[in-house]
Amino acid sequence: MKYTLLIPIFALLGLCACEPDGLYDSPISVSEKVQVAQGIVVQNHTENRLELLSVGQRTLRNRVLFTPEEGEIIHRVFAGKENENSPNVYVVTYPASARQTDISPTLSVIETATGNVTRYSTNSLFGNQHFDPDGRYIILYHSDTDDAYVGGLSNDNEIAIIDLNSPPSAANPFADSIDISGHTIESITFLNEITIGDTVRKLVAFSTRGNIQFTDFNDENFASVTVNLKNDDDPRIIIPDKFQLLPAQGNRGPRLFVKANGASEIYDIEFNVKDNEVGFYATSALLDSGYVPSDFALVQDDTDLLLVTAAGNTRQLTIFETDTAAAVSVVLDDMVSTIFEREQNGLRELVMFGSNTQNIYFLPFDNLKAEKGDNLESLTVPSGISSAYILDNDRLMIFSSSNYNVTILDLRTRTMTNLSGASGSNWTEGKLWNETYFLAEYDMVAFLNILSGSPGTLALDEPISSLYVFEQQGVGVAMHSNPAGRATLFPLQMPTRAASTIVDGFYVEGILNRGEE
């Protein structure tokens, strides 16, 4: 009898063990980070790891790309200087707790094809980076928010230079501190090689809010010079954002023209050497149009160097003679924010446009000084310009504010082709593959072969959250906002429904076995 009472006791004990562990109570948090040559790098925040959606012609496979070491947290992810064609992914990690003194902030370089990881211990957490144009070096420098992650004291002028062609060592990364008079590095720019005096120098410009330090990395003494963009008591926040370098000409040394956000001046910086002194020095002149320029261009004719500036908030151009600073203004019907140079019928010209405007402007180089802008031409876009992008040197992509047109403007013939007059809006930024341009809006991919002028559409089964074009694979990938992870793959050569493939569930593969990981 007494043994039969064990039965309800066991029953009650068993029922007490029925609480779930909450294995599926939190969403699988993922975010698409960067596109690389192999596919799309996704950060899985739930698992603290990187995954690669590896793109094939008809497949999209999810595999773990990178897992930080125990005690590390992923800070940020970026591609190499090749951007979406980068073969590598770069990951910055830092210790989860300041008490973990055996873990250092690290930059990991991951080869996406093989999964090989090279770890460079940087000792400090750097929020910014810049690749040199050859891709061999990467300079890490601090952002405003780095302090929030590591606490304690930090040196905002600290940088780390990594030789990506060399293995990690005590000297690689090379840690240094830039003396920029108490300022913080805002950006780094690698300038092309120039010859100053008899020395070929490859300068790196460290820009701050108010000055630029030029350092020659090829010089074993790291010869450098600092150019002030304003006086110390000037309250303006001036940050350089465009550089254009000219080689030495005649009795003038190489010159660097700098536009800075927050300054109405264009800085004309000339580099020279002093007799019997090592290193180099710089002098600067100011070309002030009275407004903060949005863009500028240099026009070199037979005898003069002219500077053309435009502003996004005024309807005028200013043409400077750089040697004398003499200037003339040209009134426009629109506010121009972008200037670029191209060749038309063997002659150089400037093409200029802005947002929320009506016209595209053309300014030939020929006889510009004498013409003083009287030879300015304009082309009216009938549907208006909400925004425009440089597709290549001969074409602009224009998005119109009325009836949502997307227009290709051929600058060679000055003719326009409408991509779509549909009522759709919110087109994604376009992707170009060979001569075909792809856009996405809601559940549709629109494309245009620019050479033939043939448009087309590819209607998909569900809304598109992002659109990718993979050149190597010849595949377009439309990602969808689906709980399981879903994408439609279509061949770029033949974007039709019949040739499209849906890949489904790449975020939930094996989800039932999560508790076993």
Place this chain on the structure above:
Amino acid sequence: MRYLMLTILTAVTIVSISATALAKPHVEISALGTTNTILDDSFEFFAIDTMVHDTWGVDVRVEVLEIKDVLHLLPFVAYRYGASTGYPEWVTGTVQTDLATHDLDVGARMRGWFLPWLGAYAQLFTGISHIQMEADATSDYAYNTIGSRHLYRDDKTKWNLGATVGMELRISPRLLKQHGITRFNFGGEMGVGFMKRMTTNFNPSLEGGDDLSLDRADTVNFGDIDLSGVVFQFGLTVSFL
């Protein structure tokens, strides 16, 4: 636990073989509820707040053997049905999942009455479990469209086996006889045991959308789930004497 039960039952059977006698057959029908406490964490995918999968069904037993006038052997056929619903979080939010089981088993119960109204039993059973699994991605899919395939569905049939022990209650036959009832008896039971369902894999088809919807190239495999666990059984029995 289950191996111990198996051993005990086998030993009892062997010892009692010499004293067996054919019983006057009578049929019992039990309406039973069985609470399955699933041990595999994966079950949370189909569960709201608990790891319990309740099933309901019917057992039909026939008493065929008496052993030493104490133990009674009753082969039986059993059917159970149960359904669970879950709301697991996926990438963009919660989706609804459903799991249903149909268990069809055969087995044998060995029972002894300590008192005219109180007895105990031990039983073994085996059979098949038909498992239906669904996951509907439209339940929290803000941009659901007519062409979107959204329903993941898979059916699997697996072997199962198990054992339970328990106690039974009935109205004393003497009491019933006093009231002129000799052809029926009524009772109940309570038991505990273990049920093993073979591991099943959720590798679903993708349904929904319309005739124009694109098919998918690869199937997603959600993984394996094991619906085995401790069972608690409660029921009411009618015996036809």
